[in-house]
Amino acid sequence: MKNRILNILAIAFVITTIGYIMDGDVVKPTMVMRFVEFILIFGIISILTSIIYFGVNFAKRSFIKA
Incomplete structure (x- = not known):
C-alpha cells in the first residue's frame, strides 16, 4: 500500500512539474505565491490520481468477484 501511494505521489509530482513549466x-510577483500555487496544484493532481487509481482497482476487483 505504501509503495502504491509513493508511486501516485511521484506521478502527481511529475505531472504537476510539467504542467507548471x-x-x-504571467510570473507571480512573490516566491511564496509560486510555492503555494505549486503545492495546491500538486494536491489537486494527487487527489485526482488517487481517485482514478483506487476507483479502477475497486471496479476491477468487483468485476472479478462477480
Missing part, C-alpha cells in the same frame, strides 16, 4: 501565465 508549460503554464503560460
Whole structure:
C-alpha cells in the first residue's frame, strides 16, 4: 500500500512539474505565491490520481468477484 501511494505521489509530482513549466501565465510577483500555487496544484493532481487509481482497482476487483 505504501509503495502504491509513493508511486501516485511521484506521478502527481511529475505531472504537476510539467504542467507548471508549460503554464503560460504571467510570473507571480512573490516566491511564496509560486510555492503555494505549486503545492495546491500538486494536491489537486494527487487527489485526482488517487481517485482514478483506487476507483479502477475497486471496479476491477468487483468485476472479478462477480
